[in-house]
Amino acid sequence: MGMEGTLLQLMGIVVSEASPELVVATMPVKGNTQPYGLLHGGASCVLAESLGSIGSALHAATYGKVAVGVDINATHHRAVREGVVKGVATPIYLGRTTTSYEVIVTDERDKRVCTARITCQLIQAPPGS
Template identity: 60%
Template sequence: MSDVEPGSLLPGWMDGMVSALDAKMGLELLELSAERAVGRMPVAGNTQPFGLWHGGASCVLVETLGSMAAHAHARTLEKVAVGVDVNATHHRAAREGFVTGTATALRLGRSVTMHEVVLTDDAGERLCTARLTCQLVRPAS
């Protein structure tokens, strides 16, 4: 079960926790739970000088989706998720349309989460495979 309605940008319980960067990059959050987060960003406005989807944009999408899913799990433990490791392998480029990311939980522990994040283009071709590890910590008082 998803915590957000498809097409919604921000779920209510995440208000104030999503960065301005996500909004600037045009993130659309499509699905969110601890087990799976799906979102997309437009290629337009997120390119490198040669007009190709920027690798840094891939990492932003990976970090955002993985962190949101990790936070969905962490909140059940009265904790917050902080990213400690992100790695990404870029397979191919995109020049137009949208890049869609799907974060799938690999581990939902009491102190660590791991999500695999696959980015695809509009044709369903894999652009990037990544993994995000988050540490779950008590919120600062």
């Protein structure tokens, strides 16, 4: 799965580990802020959805399926102004038709910035994909 021209590339998200059991990535705060200079909550959601979707896609492949996000929620715990945040996704549920992941986003001091949950539906791959 190439990252060229994707939202992950645009936001500077770098995946360092990826399996159905664990997905880890980093994202710079710079370039992903809201007008007050703080990490944008939507950026945390993009990071969380990306990591949960990657884990779900890897799990779905074992069934010859693809994963599509159907639900995400996030709680933002603290502000971040600079540096890099890290996202760690671990499965809550890995089924044949759905998956759910918890994603914890932390700052460089290992303080929790955001807790998110993403659910994906596993569907048959569309023709030509």
